[in-house]
Amino acid sequence: GLICEANSYLRNGWNVLDGSLVIISIIDLATMHRGIVTSSHVESETATRIFSMLRVFRLLRTLRPLRVISRAPGLKLVVQTLLSSLRPIGHIVVICCTFFIIFGILGVQLFKGKFYYCEGPSARNITTRQQCETTSDHRWKNQQYNFDNLGQALLTLFVLSSRDGWVQIMYNGIDAVDIDMQPIKNYNEAKLVYFISFLLLVSFFVLNMFVGVVVENFHICRAEQEREEKARHTAKQVKKLERKRRRTREVPYYAHFSPWRRRLHNLCNSKYFDLIIAAAIGLNVITMSLEFYLMPPALGMTLDYCNYVFTSVFIIEIISKIIALGPFRYFKDKWNRLDSVIVVLSIAGIVLEKMNNGHILPINPTLIRAMRVLRIARGSRNFL
Structure with missing residues (x-):
């Protein structure tokens, strides 16, 4: 619906x-x-x-x-994880903003107007803003990241939380003396506690909570997805068993077969028949691998006869299965269709190769012989 x-x-x-x-x-x-x-x-x-x-x-x-x-189950899992993480991430954002505002207000109280410094050739001899402004070639400048107001403080704390250039900002705070005073190196090392506390609480703890929430929700969503897949698999197995049970109640399709055809049917469906065909395929692969450049004519003739024998075996297999199963039931299976195509190509390869020996067709013999390699694909059905 x-x-x-x-x-x-x-x-x-x-x-x-x-x-x-x-x-x-x-x-x-x-x-x-x-x-x-x-x-x-x-x-x-x-x-x-x-x-x-x-x-x-x-x-x-x-x-x-x-x-x-x-x-795509993988992409769906990622999207579901992100969507389910929105609410807890919102809670973490509130906590993070609270810490930023607290440390921002505290930073304004500690460092407002104290990040200014004198820039000039003899700035080391300057101690106050007045001296800097009255001295030629000197300027009284402010640091790019400072705590003059809450907005600037939040921006500075954001840079600190990214741990990109946070050391220089920390040293600027330690060197700060007072308003309109030239900074002095390591003037107040106790202010180091402010920066270290912020990094420990916010950068290393609160921000990593985002990753933790996403990872936790990923595991939850994956477990839910696995339960759904298991339920679908169980339902599929139940339907499969139900179909199998209905088939067992039905009369087998080979019940009306004649005795000799039923024996042929049992032979074609036996594991020994499959083992014989698999052995023939393996031997055929071995004989094909024996070919090499400038091989003796006797060996080439022997390998050609082996090719004829194996092709005959595969033709007998297909004819037997068609008689035992019937054409419709035989070609209904995709592997049987593959076998038929490969055998037809093998026969065509032999015929075209013989015709090419008389130079009837302008076809490269190598391409014709390469068609036999398709027989290797027949062995793959035993492993799939």
């Missing part, structure tokens, strides 16, 4: 996303078609304005790649 039933289409958020993107695409195509039609016809001003507004939906075409998310 669309919305009424428990498992209806619109009750799944991913289906809502897919449906919305499809509707947007339809609107986009409609506006494009309308634009083509109206390019040669005069329409009213109202209709033109309406379709101009609808053309805004063309910008939403960039959201089409989001449809991949609903079809």
Whole structure:
């Protein structure tokens, strides 16, 4: 159903996303078609304005790649993790802002107006702002990151939390003397406690809580996804067992076979028959690997006869299975179709190779012989 039933289409958020993107695409195509039609016809001003507004939906075409998310379990897990983490992340943001404001107000009280310094050739001899401004070639400047007001303090603390250039900001605070006073190296080392406390509480603790929340929700979402996959797998197994039980109650399709055909059917479906064919494929691969450049003609002739023998074995296998199972049931299996194609190509390769020996066809013999390599693919069905 669309919305009424428990498992209806619109009750799944991913289906809502897919449906919305499809509707947007339809609107986009409609506006494009309308634009083509109206390019040669005069329409009213109202209709033109309406379709101009609808053309805004063309910008939403960039959201089409989001449809991949609903079809990729890994991407869906990441998106679900981020969405489920929004609420706890919001709580951490509040805590983080609280710490920033507290340390920002404290920083303004401790360092407002104290990050100024005198810049000039003889700044070491300057102690006050007045001396700096009255001395030529000297300027009274402020540090880029300071605590003169709460806004500047929050910006400075943000740089501190990123741990990018925080050492220089810390030394500027330690060197600060007073308002309109030239900084002195390591003047008040006790202010180191302010910066270290902020780094420990905010940078190393609060900010890492973001990662912790995302990781925790990732594990929760993955466990939920695994439960859903397990439930789907269980339901699939139940349906499979139910189909198998119904088949056991039905009369076997080979019940009306004649005795000799039933014996042939049992032979073709036995594990010993599969082992014999697998051994033939393995021996065929070995004989193909014995070919080399400038090999003796006798060896080449022997390998050709081996190729004829193995091809005959595979032809007998296919004919036996077609008789035992019937053409429809035989070709219904994809592996049987693959076997048939490979055997037909092998026969065609032998025929074309013989024709090419008489220079009847302008075909490279190497390409014809390479077709036999496809027999190796027949052995892959025993491992899949």
